[in-house]
Amino acid sequence: MNERVGEIREQVVEAAKEMYERGLVASVWGNVSARVPDTGLVVVTPSGVDYRIMQAEDLVAVNLESGEVVEGKLKPTSELQMHLAILRARPDVNGVMHTHSIYASACSAAHKEIPPIVEDLAQVVGGPVSVARYALPGTAELGANAVRALTKKGAVLLANHGVVGVGPDIMEALRVCTIVEKGAQIYAIAKMIGSPVLLSHDDVEYLRETYRDHYGQK
Ligand SMILES: [Zn+2]
Known part of the structure; x- marks a missing residue:
């Protein structure tokens, strides 16, 4: 097993378990992926495995461009196409998390x-969490x-479905979700x-930029 792939597998399984622990998904729904830098590979969670028993070796490494399975015995998540589409479109993103959390859904x-x-x-997020047009899952x-x-933001809502959060690594995508x-809970309340009074466009830009600078120094 490629050493870098192994490292990313550990990070993805940790983020996936935490996503479950935080109640952002129920049972086997939701999915997580992370780019393996400089390899053209992406590590994704498998389809239909309970997060409580998921292990690093259950994850699947796929080719970013073709989606072909390169390493792993299980079937990748049914939302593989969506994860790959985002990672191809956003070179600044290395981690993608998809949840079905209640208020955001x-x-x-x-x-x-x-x-x-x-x-x-x-x-x-760097602006409103917009709603993507409805399409069937998978x-x-x-x-x-x-x-x-x-667009260039940190999260998006999938119509009648759930949330996608992205970040420079998978733990940041978990934080975003x-x-x-x-x-969403605060908005509803x-x-x-x-x-609710919206923050101004300029203030949102300032908050996003200063947050990014801070994140870069860690
Ligand atoms: Zn979903």
Whole structure:
């Protein structure tokens, strides 16, 4: 096994278990992928394996361009096409996480974007979490729609489905998914209390930039 692939397998399985522990997915839903830098490979979670028993060796390494399985015995996630589409379109992204967290999925079901109403959400996303056009799960169309709505931001909602969070590594994608869910909860509660006040475009830009600079120094 390639040493770098082994390292990324460990990171992906840790992030996947944490995603489950945080209640961002139920049972076997959701999926995680990470680019193996300088190899043209991507490590993805397998299809249908319970996160509680998932091991690093259950993950699958695939070719970024062809999607062909290079290493691993199990079938890759059914959302492989979407993960690859995002990683091909965003060279700055090395980690992609897809969750079905409840409040964010509620926004996706209502086709309502989550506006930047709190600072941490603005920092990790860099604007509203937009809703991608509906497409059936597992299709290339879902990936294309997700890429189109994601633009250069940190997260996107898949209509009537869930969330995708991205980052320079998989732990950052996990953080993004967690903050998007928290932001969706705050948005829903703020709407019950009154009218949520959006952060200005300039403030969102400033928050995003300073967050990125800080992240780069770690
Ligand atoms: Zn899904």
